[in-house]
Amino acid sequence: MAARLNLREVTLHFGGVKVLEDVSFDVEPGVILGLVGPNGAGKTSLFNCISGHYRPTAGSITIDGTEVVGLAPSRLARLGLARTFQHPALHLDATVLDNVVLGGHTRLPGGPVSWSLRLPHTVRAEREIRAEALALLDRVRLRHAAELPADELSHGLHKGIELCRALLSKPALLLLDEPAAGLSHAEVEQLIATVRRIREEEDVTVVVVEHHMGLISALTDRVVVLDHGRKLMEGTAAQAQSDPRVIEAYLGKDAADDVA
Ligand SMILES: Nc1ncnc2c1ncn2[C@@H]1O[C@H](COP(=O)(O)OP(=O)(O)OP(=O)(O)O)[C@@H](O)[C@H]1O
Ligand SMILES: [Mg+2]
Incomplete structure (x- = not known):
């Protein structure tokens, strides 16, 4: 089931550095929301707050009504959250397939003890997860590379591996941090x-x-624009691209005046 995400006045300070200030928005189930804004706006930090890697200084984040502030990333994974990272975090000496299979561990029955005993139901579930991992690699045209060490693949392909790993957990809420960075036109x-x-x-x-x-224009239903840790506006991608406040945030005041 697709998740509902609600953020209320999420604030994140590191000492005197105000990274996020009172960020509020809602994401309805099944929506694709774009989170955009200039470098340093706080986009990755906001993802880190949602995924439990950072604890906001103040504010509330709920997934399907459950408060998730203070929960560890592993708990959030079991609540159906999966993410990719701006800089892919892969085990470079492991194979592409093994990197993807890691995403399935939240779906294995039992816990570490029953996994190490290799009980029949664990072995069966593992086999299913490997088959699904191969199908996902096929979807991003990486099936042929499944048995190669991950470090033999390019940066762009690492992004594909991470996406497969996130999908293998069958997420209800998927956070993608700059999935197109470093990709060729064809890869995008x-x-x-x-x-x-x-x-x-x-x-x-x-x-x-x-x-x-x-x-962003091709994929998203709506966008939220962040600038200096604050929500600047919310609307469609087209509205954001023609909004003088957004143009000013990206290009400076002169450019915004030219458009107005
Ligand atoms: N752990 C931290 N300690 C101190 N400052 C931090 C920390 N994490 C992030 N910041 C600061 O928060 C601000 C926002 O950074 P963030 O990485 O969230 O921006 P971003 O919008 O993802 O930028 P980009 O588009 O370049 O990826 C930056 O000024 C950054 O230095
Ligand atoms: Mg970032």
């Missing part, structure tokens, strides 16, 4: 097609951080 087109297919085939809510406005 393929990524757009992949995310569209995810939306059609999986029951999932997606929040995507991206500087690539073509991808």
Whole structure:
């Protein structure tokens, strides 16, 4: 089931550094929301607050009505949250397939003890998860690389591996941090097609951080624009791109005046 995400006045300070200030927005189940804004606006920090890697100084974050502030990333994973990172966090000496399979551990029955005993139901579940991992790699055209060490693949392909790992957990809420960064034009087109297919085939809510406005326009239902830790506006991608406040945040006041 796709998740509902609600943020209320999320604030994050590191000492005197105000990273996020009173950020509030809602994401309805099944929506693809774009989170955009200039470098340093606080987009990754906001993802870190949602995924439990940072604890906000103040404010509330709920997933399907459950308060998640203070929960550890592993608890959040079991609540159906999956994410990719701006800088892919892969085990480079492990194979591509093993990196993807890691995403399935939240779906294994039992716990570490029964996994190490290799009980029949664990072995069966593992086999199913490996088959699903291969199918996901096929979807992003990486099936042929499944048995290669991850470090033999390019940065762009690492992003694909991370996406498969996140999908393997069958998330209800998927956070993608700059999935198109470093990708070639053709790879971005393929990524757009992949995310569209995810939306059609999986029951999932997606929040995507991206500087690539073509991808944001092609994929998102709505966008939230952050600037200096504050929500600047919320609307469609087209509204954001023609909003003088957004143009000023990206390009400076002169550019905004030229448009107005
Ligand atoms: N752990 C931390 N300690 C101190 N400051 C931090 C920490 N994490 C983030 N920041 C600061 O928060 C601000 C926002 O950073 P963040 O990485 O969230 O921006 P961003 O919008 O993701 O930028 P980009 O588009 O470049 O990825 C920056 O000024 C950054 O230095
Ligand atoms: Mg970032």
